[in-house]
Amino acid sequence: MGLKPKDEQEKGNVVPLFQSGDYFFHRGIEAYRKNHLQRAIKLLERAVKITNTEPVFHVQLAAVLSEIGEYERSNEILQNVLTEKDDVAECYFFMANNYAYLGLFEKAEKMTLRYLELCPDDRFTNDANDLLELLRFEREEDDDWDDLEEDEDELIAQFERASYLVKQGEMQAAIAVLETIIDEHPTYWTAHNQLAEVLFRIGDASAFDICETVLEKDPGNLSTRCNLALFYIKNGDAKSAEPYIKSLCQVYPMDGDHYMKVAETLCSVGEYKAAYDRLKELTRWELEQKAELVYCFAVATYHCGDRKKVSPLCKRAEELGSKQAAATLALLEKGPVTDDQIRFDIWVD
Template sequence: MNSNIHTANNGKQVISFTKNGEYFFEKGIHAYQKKDLKRAEKYLRRAIKLEPDEPVFICQLAAILADLGEYNKSNDLLLYVLDEIDGDMNECHFFLANNYANLGLFSEAHKAVKKYIENEFDGEFYEDAQDLLDLLLDENEEFEFPEVEEDRLIVLHEQAKTCLEKGQISKAIKVLEDMVAEYPNYWTAHNLLAEALVLAGKTELAIEMLERVIEKDPTNLNAYCNLVVFYRELGHHEKVKAVIEALKVVHPFNIDHYYKVATTLGLVEEHEQAYERFQFLAKKGFEGSAVYYHRFAVAAFQTGRMQKAEALWEKSEMRDGEVAQFYLKKLKKGLLKPEDVQYNYIIPTGV
């Protein structure tokens, strides 16, 4: 821990300590050992903020996230260490293998644990890695892994989503273009690529792509939902109206699709319809993320249900506070205007 010595007015020396990354790392480890995972996560994030290139800090946060069941977020950190900081940090492969196994991605888990065993024959986790490999072999005795391609698609899709969340638009487009070329009928990649193209300012190209998807797969709900938002952005009012009318009568059995329709109706300012869809999800016991509660709150606010909006933003705040805190503060002061309240999970600028 760094320290500085100062002289007080009475002539005595006063030692002040600088709280560096190591300080918060140790606090995080202490909380982790006491099974206080949320506090441990908080301290590790502070440590990483102070020393963002320290791989041990990042790996420890990845371990905490895995214990919290946030396997994809944990993997993002581990892959970041391998790709950007230290490609020889082989324990990352072991942690990745565990996460993939927990996600049911057994072929990816097998590849990761094999890489660890090959590189760390006397490593700290060698015996655990051998045990994990045995479990994976038991899962499929012939080790054919018929779902290898599906596993790979899921991993690539998550990689592209992570790139978009980090603002790495070009990198995401490259991953998705390769996926579309290799798996031309994997419509999920087409939809995500369209979203990436819009973020890159290529909305017309995104629309052309989704229209081709619908020609080949006329029941592709995600493509319709994305299209109506893109049409609206370019002012294609008649096309917007036609798709909205179609979406109003669609009630998918799949909960994720139902949520997508609710969000889309909100984005095109069909607030009452959006609110009814979110309310239906709530009645079905749907428990979502901070983003879900935020969007539900926006629909409530835009339809004049202020108390409901406040309660929903409070739920969002409990899960991930920053955006919800912004809206709650404005709402309680009576400063929220409909034009300032948006479904996108960001803090509006200029408000």
Template sequence: MGRQQQKAENLIGQIVPFAQNGEYFFKKGLKYYRRRELYKAKKYFQRAIQYDPNEPIFLCQQAAVLAELSEFEESNTILKRIIDKLDSEMYECYYFLANNYAYLGLFQEAKKYANQYLKFAPDGEFYEDTEDLIDLLSIESSEMNIHLEETDEENLILQQENARELLENGKLEEASEILQQLISDYPEFWSAYNNLALAQFYLGNVKKAIKLTEDVLQKNEGNLHAMCNLAVFFHYLGREKAVEHIVAQLNIVHPIDFDQRSKLGVTFALLGKYEFAYRWLRWLQKFGYEGDVSFYYWLSISAFYTDHNEIANDAWNKVVRMNPEKRNAEPWLNSNMAINEEPLTSSLLEQFKETDNEEKKCLLLFLLMEAGNVESLEEIKRIVSSDSLHYLEEFTNHMLNKLTYDNHKVSPRFVDGYNVIDTLEDQNGWSQIIQQKIYILWFRVLQNGVNDPSINFKNNQAWAAAVEYCFVRAEEYPISQKEIAQKYSISTSTLRKYTQLVMDLI
């Protein structure tokens, strides 16, 4: 027994006492932070906070990491808690808040916190950086003069974050609704316009996406995200001259913001400008930028096509760690990689050639016009002219007239009939799929009635209301005649009259 006790005492003597506390985890977090391994740093700082939830230094460092991970809202919550409840003299929190709000595009709020830092810390570590930030904010504020109450600002952040998550998850129509409301509430909040343009582009509403983007550039000249988006839109439409014009402007841009540099690099990669893409994306990686899957995806591609194979493989390994299902799916091994795909509208052109359904042909012509693709429409014009397809030729002419200053021959009756589509588009409250079905129904009516002189297509509102009502009735949607009539500002008796005309022509 004595020998066993001695053995146990010897064993205990060999055990080194080890007490983990908040300071231990904080130091571990700092180590990873200095190595730019931000997710690990975040984890250890969080462990430190669990031991001491009221230590301002722990919280401030966690807020800094969260900001670098673009988790600005949570970072701001921590920083405000430090100032309001824990240490009102930790003035660097004002500087971090100013930076966070600047990244969010809330320039008035950023300027407020920057000025507070200058007031409270005239000899502070970040004084010169804050003065530089205020200079930049003065420029940005002159371009985007949004004055927000605190509650409005919080609402704006929440809505913007919600829309971003919906976009990332492919819920484009839901994201569009939020972004449209943001634009209505804040008419100079340019990032909402840019995100809405992306959502509309992915929904297939290319014409609307381009118009939104061009509006931003007209009102906020030089908006980098808008320029990048427009270049990508034109690229997928095959409008390479327009792309090169924008690329020439982007080549001389040198943004200071990391996210803008990432946007620029990813855009160059999407356009196949791999040298430019690699320069920006690799620079960001060297300086510790923690990008998302998309960042490493395009870094891997641009590195591969500029003969930096080791970096390409390292970047791709990061993609696989974030998305394990991508294992063994390197994009340069895939012949169908997005960069090598034909422009977006080529599939519409091929569908036009393959289908015998004239209503579908009309829809495809309409979508090509919406996409701004003059070349495909001109090719179709040659096809339908040689085949003596007069109805489709006239439709094609009208689509070309809407995109060019040419004067292709179109009868006034046909123009009146087509204007019903414009009315339906203006009153669009349906999903893209349903809207296109309604268009096809109208194309059938127009085809069957355009050569009948007894039918007048001038009352666009009534025809549009009638064709929508016929569709919703056939699909058994719970919408009444009165609701449709009110939507198009006509009487129910007029709706009944034109509904009968539509039924006769289907």
């Protein structure tokens, strides 16, 4: 971030290693470089708690929060840094980027101009000028933001309707809604992926064609790769699934929904260690946003050998509404189970 943390060991006052904010800061940086973002956040939060007066700790925490989409919290931290120490000009540039991601282009432009005023020749100056040009282009391109927001709201409502129909088992009705969305928004890949899933679940092989078409136009689409890994495994074709599973094992998505989707998919196809490595990085609050995610963690934990934690996790998942967890708890209460009985299915609610 361009700032050097203060030395934690002042003359004549040695700070024990595990009480040092600097120690947790550097561990957080290491986790960040490995793209273990949730772990990086925990470590940086610890560094901030121990050494609250070090601006660089706060700024780095804000940067990682921005990468996982927590732009508001990131900006709150950056604003607090500026309140305490107004010479950390980089905060304005980072806040500008956050505002841009939030779609608050006027605020983003204001922060960018403030940074350029303070730092006309600094390491982020070129990036700030590029951002300013982009922000002005965005504002000129579309003068009617309200109409755009209405279109987006309608699209989201249509997709939520389709997802609800899938959960209710009304597949044909869901297909009709999804096809309408695709006709109106041809590059809305989320609808393509949902349609492929529905078609596969009713035995329509055209699901594979949809996935291949999406990958031709959007080669890095994670949801499509998740679908193909699941489709082939459920068809008993492990060889065809292998390249998609391998690619999923290599990614740690920054987007929270994608991160969880990849973890659930890996667990569904039997890659329990890879699923566990991702889910263990989540906080309890993040896990419990979805009952089936808690159950997914229970299954991954079981297959990674930590059997003592399985029943408590299943009980919590059942409390949150997981049908799979309830069924697994019943098996565990009857007596010994086989590994094949402890499974996770991403499509069961």
